Amino acid sequence: MSTLGFALLSLLTRGPATGYQLTRRMQNPIGHFWTANHSQIYPELARLSELGHVTATEGAGPGPRAKKTYSLTARGREALADWLPKPAAFQPRNEVALKAYAAACAADRSRMAELYEQVAADAAAALAAFGEEESTMVEHGWDDISHPKFGNYAVLQLGIGSQRNLHAWATWLASQLRQ
Amino acid sequence: MSTLGFALLSLLTRGPATGYQLTRRMQNPIGHFWTANHSQIYPELARLSELGHVTATEGAGPGPRAKKTYSLTARGREALADWLPKPAAFQPRNEVALKAYAAACAADRSRMAELYEQVAADAAAALAAFGEEESTMVEHGWDDISHPKFGNYAVLQLGIGSQRNLHAWATWLASQLRQ
DNA sequence: ATTTTCATGTAATCTGTTACATGATTAC
DNA sequence: GTAATCATGTAACAGATTACATGAAAAT
Numbered sequence: 001m002s003t004l005g006f007a008l009l010s011l012l013t014r015g016p017a018t019g020y021q022l023t024r025r026m027q028n029p030i031g032h033f034w035t036a037n038h039s040q041i042y043p044e045l046a047r048l049s050e051l052g053h054v055t056a057t058e059g060a061g062p063g064p065r066a067k068k069t070y071s072l073t074a075r076g077r078e079a080l081a082d083w084l085p086k087p088a089a090f091q092p093r094n095e096v097a098l099k100a101y102a103a104a105c106a107a108d109r110s111r112m113a114e115l116y117e118q119v120a121a122d123a124a125a126a127l128a129a130f131g132e133e134e135s136t137m138v139e140h141g142w143d144d145i146s147h148p149k150f151g152n153y154a155v156l157q158l159g160i161g162s163q164r165n166l167h168a169w170a171t172w173l174a175s176q177l178r179q
Numbered sequence: 180m181s182t183l184g185f186a187l188l189s190l191l192t193r194g195p196a197t198g199y200q201l202t203r204r205m206q207n208p209i210g211h212f213w214t215a216n217h218s219q220i221y222p223e224l225a226r227l228s229e230l231g232h233v234t235a236t237e238g239a240g241p242g243p244r245a246k247k248t249y250s251l252t253a254r255g256r257e258a259l260a261d262w263l264p265k266p267a268a269f270q271p272r273n274e275v276a277l278k279a280y281a282a283a284c285a286a287d288r289s290r291m292a293e294l295y296e297q298v299a300a301d302a303a304a305a306l307a308a309f310g311e312e313e314s315t316m317v318e319h320g321w322d323d324i325s326h327p328k329f330g331n332y333a334v335l336q337l338g339i340g341s342q343r344n345l346h347a348w349a350t351w352l353a354s355q356l357r358q
Numbered sequence: 359a360t361t362t363t364c365a366t367g368t369a370a371t372c373t374g375t376t377a378c379a380t381g382a383t384t385a386c
Numbered sequence: 387g388t389a390a391t392c393a394t395g396t397a398a399c400a401g402a403t404t405a406c407a408t409g410a411a412a413a414t
Contacts, residue, residue, distance in 0.1 A: 002401070003274060010281035020365050033276030040402060042367060063409045065366045084281060085290040087297065088274035091374090095182060095267035097212035097337050102189035102263060104329035107256075111264040118266065145355045150283035154352055158276050161344040169337050176324045176333075181373070199393050219374060221395060242381045244394045270402090 001051075001079065003089075004044050007034055009053060009072060009080040014149070016071040019045050029133075029155045032162075045070055053079055096166075100173060113177035116170040123167035130160050180230075180258065182268075183215055183223050188232060188251060188259040193328070195250040198224050208312075208334045211341075224249055232258055275345075279352060292356035295349040302346035309339045 011017070011025050022045075023038045036044075045068075048054045053076030061067035072080075096119055103112045133156060137143060142153040190196070190204050201224075202217045215223075224247075227233045232255030240246035251259075275298055282291045312335060316322060321332040 003277070004401080007277055010277065013281055013284050018365070019367095020363095030277060030280050031271070033271045033273035035271060035402095037403070038366080039368080039404080061365055061409095062363090062411065063365050063367095065408085067365060080281060081286045084278055084285045085287065085294050087294070088278055090274070091272045092210070092212045092214060093270045093272055094212035095269070097334055098182070098186055098189065098209060099263055099267055100333045100337065101209050101330040102192050102259060103333065104324055105192050105327060106263045107260045108264065115264050115266070145283055145358055148284060150355075151280040154279045154282065154355075155276055157351070158279065158344075158348050161348050162341070165337075165340040165344045169340050172336070173333055176329075179324055183373080197393070198395090199391095214374095216375070217394080218376080218396080240381095240393055241383060241391090242393050242395095244380085246393060 001083075002044070003034075004036055004040060005048055005053070006080060006083050007036065008041065008044060008048060009076050010151075012054065012070060012072040012076070013080070016069050018067055018069050022070075029152055029159060032159045033155065048076070051079075052076075096170075103173070103177065109177045113174045116174035116177065120167050120170040120174060123163045123170060126163045127160065127167065130156060130163065134160065180262075181223070182213075183219060184227055184232070185259060185262050186213055186215065187220065187223060187227060188255050189330075191233065191249060191251040191255070192259070195248050197246055197248050201249075208331050208338060211338045212334065227255070230258075231255075275349075282352070282356065288356045292353045295353040295356065299346050299349035299353060302342045302349060305342045306339065306346065309335060309342065313339065 007026070007030070008022060010030075011022050014025065017025060019038060019042050023036070023041055026034070026036060026041075045054065045056075049056055049070070052073060054070045055073055056068040056070050058066040058068050099112075099115070103109075103116075106112045134153075137149075137153050137156065140149075141147050142149045144150060147153075186205065186209070187201060189209075190201050193204065196204060198217060198221050202215070202220055205213070205215060205220075224233065224235075228235055228249070231252060233249045234252055235247040235249050237245040237247050278291075278294070282288075282295075285291050313332075316328075316332050316335065319328075320326050321328045323329060326332075
């Protein structure tokens with residue numbers, strides 16, 4: 001079982017969905033911390049189905065193929081419960097940080113400053129969007145641990161913190177590069 | 180050219196090195212944001228060499244094969260300078276965040292709390308180590324933008340911010356899960 | 359009329375991890 | 387003597403991206 005498999009099981013705790021819907025559902029809010037394309041999701045759902053972690057109910061689709069709605073099975077829930085408390089692997093891939101390593105010895109420092117000013121601007125935009133999402137979530141009571149969508153709120157909180165940190169750092173780095 | 184190729188060019192701005200040394204050099208500080216094994220690094224160095232971005236000087240090695248010391252060429256420096264200011268791709272892979280999405284609906288919340296308490300403890304340990312590294316860097320003047328190792332300092336700063344954010348978030352999440 | 363959304367799949371390619379394979383020197 | 391460090395490679399596998407392929411319904 002790959003991490004993607006568990007990601008899909010996690011998404012299915014929010015209710016049954018088609019592969020297409022899971023592709024959308026993954027974008028917000030966990031898309032800030034995990035992504036997958038439909039080309040990766042469809043074969044993985046087939047594997048989960050073979051393992052008995054999900055079941056599919058077929059119906060008429062809009063295109064040439066049948067539409068399959070997947071649901072979590074008891075076995076799937078068990079597999080997820082087993083995986084969740086295990087220590088998580090950390091696989092860092094952050095190009096923005098990587099570029100900072102060589103930024104100061106770059107030929108054109110002012111262009112590097114522009115890059116980090118853009119990073120800061122993007123972070124500010126993300127924070128504005130997150131702030132609105134947060135308000136909506138609080139209104140709906142998702143900030144309560146007993147609400148089934150508390151996880152969405154928790155992930156958003158990490159996103160807010162990460163973007164705030166990124167904003168401060170990129171602003172600092174850009175100002176250093178402007179000197 | 181893959182991101183790894185540019186990562187290796189970035190590492191070589193600190194001076195010539197063997198594949199083995201690059202494997203070590205990558206661990207600190209950029210290992211917090213980008214990693215690669217030697218099995219990935221050796222073939223990539225061969226590719227960079229074919230492209231003329233690096234040159235290798237061979238010498239007697241400790242094992243059965245010759246030891247190759249790689250240096251950045253003018254073309255390599257150009258390729259790096261070209262890549263650096265371009266907007267960076269963001270490929271998120273964060274299992275800790277992913278697990279939070281399903282944490283609240285997990286069967287055993289107190290085990291999930293333990294997971295995030297451990298995350299917080301690890302972050303605290305990382306922060307302690309980073310603090311010492313930061314002091315050493317400041318003593319050596321790496322916090323000055325004109326120092327060739329300013330990039331190491333900049334990456335460490337992002338690391339400190341990230342761990343601080345992770346610590347605060349994991350502590351909060353654990354306390355929520357304990358309720 | 360054209361684009362977007364819904365909906366599912368496969369193929370080719372690229373990237374990354376784990377395991378296999380060798381062997382000298384240095385530290386404990 | 388045993389383990390760690392230095393040093394370089396390949397092979398097999400797993401994971402992820404991009405491109406190819408089809409087609410209805412709804413929105414612009």
